[in-house]
Amino acid sequence: MSTTHDCVLSPEAREELNKDIQRLDVLSEEVGQISKAMSLADEAPVMSLTALRREILKANTLANEMSGEYESALGLDFVSAEEAKGIQAVANTRQMIAEPFLRAYNLEVIANRIMKAAQKTVNGPALAGSQQLQSEVSDLRKRFHASFWSMPDLGMTSEQWETMPEQMRKKLRPAGRPSMSLECRMLQNQADMSALLEAAMKASNGEINSVEKAIEGAELSNRGRPMVSPLVKLDRRLANLKKELSEVMHAPEEVIVREKGLPGRLPATRHERVEKLLNRIRDLEVEIGHAEAGLEGVEWERRKLEKLRAKHRDMALMEAESKGAEQVAILMEILKNEQEQLHIITAIHELDEHAKETPTHQVNPKATRDRIMRLRMSNRLNEMQLKMLENFEEEMRTAKVVRAR
Numbered sequence: 001m002s003t004t005h006d007c008v009l010s011p012e013a014r015e016e017l018n019k020d021i022q023r024l025d026v027l028s029e030e031v032g033q034i035s036k037a038m039s040l041a042d043e044a045p046v047m048s049l050t051a052l053r054r055e056i057l058k059a060n061t062l063a064n065e066m067s068g069e070y071e072s073a074l075g076l077d078f079v080s081a082e083e084a085k086g087i088q089a090v091a092n093t094r095q096m097i098a099e100p101f102l103r104a105y106n107l108e109v110i111a112n113r114i115m116k117a118a119q120k121t122v123n124g125p126a127l128a129g130s131q132q133l134q135s136e137v138s139d140l141r142k143r144f145h146a147s148f149w150s151m152p153d154l155g156m157t158s159e160q161w162e163t164m165p166e167q168m169r170k171k172l173r174p175a176g177r178p179s180m181s182l183e184c185r186m187l188q189n190q191a192d193m194s195a196l197l198e199a200a201m202k203a204s205n206g207e208i209n210s211v212e213k214a215i216e217g218a219e220l221s222n223r224g225r226p227m228v229s230p231l232v233k234l235d236r237r238l239a240n241l242k243k244e245l246s247e248v249m250h251a252p253e254e255v256i257v258r259e260k261g262l263p264g265r266l267p268a269t270r271h272e273r274v275e276k277l278l279n280r281i282r283d284l285e286v287e288i289g290h291a292e293a294g295l296e297g298v299e300w301e302r303r304k305l306e307k308l309r310a311k312h313r314d315m316a317l318m319e320a321e322s323k324g325a326e327q328v329a330i331l332m333e334i335l336k337n338e339q340e341q342l343h344i345i346t347a348i349h350e351l352d353e354h355a356k357e358t359p360t361h362q363v364n365p366k367a368t369r370d371r372i373m374r375l376r377m378s379n380r381l382n383e384m385q386l387k388m389l390e391n392f393e394e395e396m397r398t399a400k401v402v403r404a405r
Helices: 011-037 049-074 081-119 124-149 158-162 166-171 182-203 211-215 230-250 270-293 298-320 324-351 365-377 383-398
Strands: none
Touching: 011 081, 011 124, 049 081, 049 182, 049 211, 081 124, 081 158, 081 182, 182 211, 230 270, 230 298, 298 324, 324 365, 324 383, 365 383
16 A cells, blocks of 8 residues: 555545455455356466467557556656656555456456356345345445546646536546546556466466566567557657647637646646647657667668658548649649559568568559549649659559568
């Protein structure tokens, strides 16, 4: 438990929380015994050691991503030391409640299974007992949820939350069933990773006894959607920050603009908000620049391809909202982008015989053909643009790069 200096609960609230946790311990024991007796416990699927190591790598990658999201939500780098203490106290308290809440949430799932299994029997007392147990677990889960939901958001102090108008607080709480909090998702992922590591230790006869050993040399499957690179994730964060900066700068002074991901951070002035966003943008740009400086050869070519594909997606969205001459110009830029992608992918395949990158026009040929057709039907192309379109079609037709299998 946290000390009174790093927790925002009152002594009475802490006492109630401790009582609920003690009751949770008792119910967990009861549910566990009944579940075991009824053979309702989940059996972990049998996985090869390679698959286990891959799953641990996925869980570890997710843990790192959520950790970064958590630190960003706290925003401790952008506040005074005194305010940081208040923000950390709220974060500690949220964590204190999140752990038993997640336990109660998972316990309720098992209690529901017990009740459904009991409904299939003719034993009246057993059914009544399972219903009572399920009701107790559900009520306890709701109590933990109410406690957690009453807490300030990450990145806020209790003083900021308490002085916020009730109507504004409600706006920070979405309607309907709330999604699992970041803290709970982090705890669940950690539990999943621990279970996977335990299975890997057993499968390797104790040789793999740490996450570091498990993920060493492990690779994610190439099936499904391609894995997003760390630099692309930074690109997206940067784009979101720039979009938010634009919204803040163009909003009227009297309109309160919340920082995305930090629902409760309400700076005193728009100027303060702009300064914080500019600082974060500059930091991200430096981080991206340093990462790019270390790339060379095929990795640098792949980085250029990432940028082209990101620009391609943006232009495709812009084209859907455009008309007339503007639409023609965007369509021409999209095709030019696809042509540049083809050149870079050709270079990648020359540098890496195992490369799997595929040109856009081969992945989705219908979309490319549709763009060419609309350009020809627009009757807005000049002689030079028509020549460019013909060259593009010819190059796409004769391209030797094919989708890797």
